[in-house]
Amino acid sequence: MEIPTAALIDCGLPEEEANQLVDLLGQIPVQSDVELWRFLAEEVLTPEIPFSIHQYLYQQVFEQRISHGEPAPAWIPGERERDGSHLAAWAADLKLDGFDAVYDWSISNREEFTTKLIDSLRIQFQKRPQKIMDLNAGVEQVDWLRDATLNIVESCLRDKSEETAILFQRTTDEVQRLSYRELRDLTAQVANGLTEAGIEPGERVAVMLPMTPESVAIFLGIIAAGCVVVTIADSFSAEEMQVRLKITTPQMIFIQDVITRNGRQLPLYAKLESLPELPAVVLSESESESLEVSLRESDQLWSEFLSTNSELTCVPRLPHDEATILFSSGTTGNPKGIPWDQTTPIKSAGDGYLHHDIHCGDVVCWPTNLGWMMGPWLVYASLINDASIALSDAVPTSRRFCEFVQNAGVNMLGLVPSIVSVWRSQDATAGLDWSQIKVFSSTGECSNSEDMLWLMSRAGYRPVIEYCGGTETGGGYITGTVMKPGVPGLFSCPALGFEWLLLNESGEATTNGEVFFVPPVIGLSTRLINRDHHEVYFADLSAGPQGQTLRRHGDQIEALPGGYFRAHGRVDDAMNLGGIKVSSVQIEELLTQTSGVREVAAIAVSPPGGGPGQLVIFVVMQDGVTFVSEELLQRMQQIIRSQLNPLFKIHAVREIELLPRTASNKVMRRKLRDLYQSEES
Template sequence: MDLPVDILDVFIELGLTSAEAQGLVNTLKNISIKEDSEIWQQLISQVLTPEIPFSIHRFLHQQVFQRRIEQGVPAPAWFSGDPELSHSHLAQWLRDFDLCSMDELHEWSIQNREAFTRKLIESLRIQFIQQPEHIMNLSAGVENVDWLTEAKLNIVESCFRDKSEQAAIIFQKQNQEIQQLSYQELKKLTAQVANGLKEAGVHPGERVAVMMPMTPESVAIFLGIIAAGCVVVTIADSFSAEEMEVRLKMTEPCLIFIQDVISRNGKQLPLYSKLGLNRELPAVVLSEGESLQISLRSIDRQWINFLSNNTELSYVARNPNDDTTILFSSGTTGSPKGIPWDQTTPIKSAGDGFLHHDIHPGDVVCWPTNLGWMMGPWLVYASLINDATIALTDAVPTSREFCEFVQNANVTMLGLVPSIVSVWRNQDCVSGLDWSQIKVFSSTGECSNPDDMLWLMSRAGYRPVIEYCGGTETGGGYITGTVLKPGVPGFFSCPAVGFSWLLLDESGNKTKNGEVFFEPPVIGLSTRLINRNHHEVYFADIAPGPEQQVLRRHGDQIEALPGGYYRAQGRIDDAMNLGGIKVSSVQIEELLSQIKDVVEVAAIAVPPEGGGPSQLVIFVVINAGTELVVDQLQKEMQQLIRMQLNPLFKIHAVREIAQLPRTASNKVMRRKLRDLYQGADT
């Protein structure tokens, strides 16, 4: 292997002792192969262990792939081995259809959408009470596709099937011993919830809210509501009382499951009290500890008193397009969109887990999330339908305790948002831990920092990070990764199988760097909203595609790179992702405009230098004659966001501007503000 003349000094400067540096130099000199990918594979299999400083890993990666990096060609850090090439689900599909590559499989899946969907349903062993007459009916057009015509099913049945003593959930609470709940035990608890709802007079089709952390009980509640033929309204436990109220008014549930308090970072935070004393919505209240920390209203019931004694689970037959869940996603206006998931949406979630995350029976899947975000239901379906185990802990995801749980629970698929990785790396949370059991990482919710993702891969002996991007309205991803292609840190490696989309410029022409437009139909893709006109939000005023096909707007900007790789460039529209949570700029602006002497506000998301999770930057126009004290204003704004929106949204910077740049139609030009901010910071 060719090395710089001063390599010994470089290694010492990067953290090795003289003896360690000399030993590494001698090892590298003995590598005789010349091809960069072969050199790297030898390094990660024989040399680069987690104990070696990451600065050495990064230096050698840049050294080995220097030519690719200089040419702007993605430089991989992981390569498929025999387990992936021989035993992955995607490899099996290639053999089944006599195909040779992911590109061929994707092309087949979009040219044969009905056959693809049928194959997916068969692979996932989706259970039907009445078989469908047709997989896909397009008589009303691709915008209003009718999936699984005339079928009857309840998707919860596919979560249990014939499993019994296998672990469905393993969980750890407050650093206690790791416990587990078998599929049979989870099924019984689910039955107690479903039968409890029936005994309480809740009928199929009615909505039931859940505002809880991710626990074995909340999983059973989620499944029990759907098994009973009802609809889960999921509300993230981090939301303020005001944001909770918005979602309750929008959906009008007949009941809510809620916990008394939540402990975070050693602090006990209220949850039940967010309901308010005067609200007439009855609650079933669970205790975080051994006993309730609050007093209940007369209309409320304790969890233990709600549960039915009937532990036999029956599945209420539903139509494929009947709602199972209502989640919320912010668009380009102030109020959140209410997005229903029907009985077919989980097929998309579980299918992505099966194909792109390669989840197998017995795998242990961990993803710090909440039922109020789409990855909560995704985790339930992608794990249970694929006969895997969900791993849950109440440890803070950015803590050392969480990383220890990943090790001790033998997690094999670990999902996360990029912000978490940055904290782990900065605080050295993984030091000394054995993550070698991890087969696949996955990252979603924000743009990834390639350097952070290289670090993450190195902590598990170099395992791939499946970048994963979609949305609540897609039920999964439209762009992702695969275990059949070399993994490039921070980059997507393929479109999702069965999902077709285009990159278009502002003139509607195909481009290598542009806005994403979907080409429906795709199973799992939303067809309605509960509080908006679905056509107006996704289809109105969009010209037909280059082949006169119907296109659906999404709002992401993606850059296509050599080798079939892609890089996320954030949002085109007024939405932003902060800490893995999608929020509308308008929501933030309306809130901050209440502050005294603030005339106008514009909120933008700006990627940090080198890429990574977006940072929230606020531009303000101040009343004439008012002296701006930036630190004081930022603290006031942060407090308002924490109290009324979400404490996870952190303001990175506040900038004063004389006048907001606007288009002729008076729309704020956020791209210009981003350019202005980034130009001022360079």
């Protein structure tokens, strides 16, 4: 491979090191681009080498693919993935060759697939099902695990005694450990405390807490008692919290006194001021029992609530009984209350097992909250797979959090792409050893390919499992696998057992269109708390090309060569510019490459007198970079002109300190439209 020394020097490598690297590259025998990159990633490119060198060599190796718009893999499965992954074991057991064959089997044999998944996860039953998948009521209302009784907590807390269930860090940098036995005991104290408080099985109990060992035990304890967890993100305002409590009418709430974010102490307990009728159990943010607030007469301390009885008896439940209620993002109107029943965790844990390849003893970290689906997902995907959960009170974008990832020995690190963007801009991982990471995963928003290449390089090139689904799916419908090469920012496969179609506005199959699910799939919601489930997901849909019953989802996905996929956000994030339909996410993906810009959001705004939509860009600038509206508009316009469509004209660029986001990290474009129109009026 011939690379000019000057090019490496221009990328930031000292001359002596550049000469050494050129000599090394010159000795590599001619081989395929994939094998050449594998050698560079495994033997040459360390995290200490400037990322600009990684990026330059990646572009040189895959120049032909990139110029033709073909996916260029930055990670290639090795022997460990081919022979040691859960999915490889499945393929061998089924006598099938490769991922695609296993996927085809999984959607052609859905009941057998679900049965094998339940067996692989060792789901515990108090009474085994007579039938795994009963379709007598149709695919909208599947009777999963008919005639069974179970409590999913028993599958989370199988007897693993002194093995680590949770690693956690708070206040100090010390990484502490909670064993499975200790977590089981604390879960029992919560469950028995609820019973002693008169809370009956089937009743709802709210949780508004950060992710801590206590909140995990509370989550499990409520379900163990046969009750239903109503999860509310701790970032919600008092008004948003009240909306969710009104929808679900819980009997009590677990809440913290305060929460500290970026050095600022923010109130949590105070949000209950207008709800005197709702009893609360209040935890202290500090490890001491001392609170930052005074309690109402109806409320009690965490230590007062806990039962002295640490014997765990899980109340038997039916498969379709509610276990958790989560909420959709709620960017329009009231949020949808979406129940997870006793079967939904099988989907979460199954994705962790088959796609994220979580093994017994692995350490799984995903900065999240119980109010977003990835919170319950993290609990189930870790504990049902006999792994450890890693929790830190550090801000996820901080150097301290990156150090925690190293010190806790994290093997599977999940995140949202905007976190990676900040890490990269601040070089937050410099000097850290992330070699223990086996898999990254990314969800919540569309990924930037350069950021994901950077992330892979921080751990000696490990794959990023892109992961996309929704609260109503219990997991992902499109994702990645360790059995196929990984391309930065792209999905490599549909989720096993999950069939879906890409259709255009005429209902015809296409390579870039709206996603429609083809049920049945375990984990899919079958009801909503405050909406008509059929109206939301099934009403007014024609049958699929082969007569299938289709379920509405609303994402836009593009199929690429080689079996890869790119997400283009929500179909309802589309805009019409000059009579041409384009996704706001598509514009944002392009404009994030603008130098000096950290984040971008694109909206279309109608002028006061009506007429065609005008393209407005909101930007979050990188630290220390001055916002100059006209200069930035011209640079962004050039990118759109050259890389998307010269007919798309930017009307205005506005600076904003932070993009408004939902609890699940989706950009709230409606708020940006309202903000812009209020400023212009």
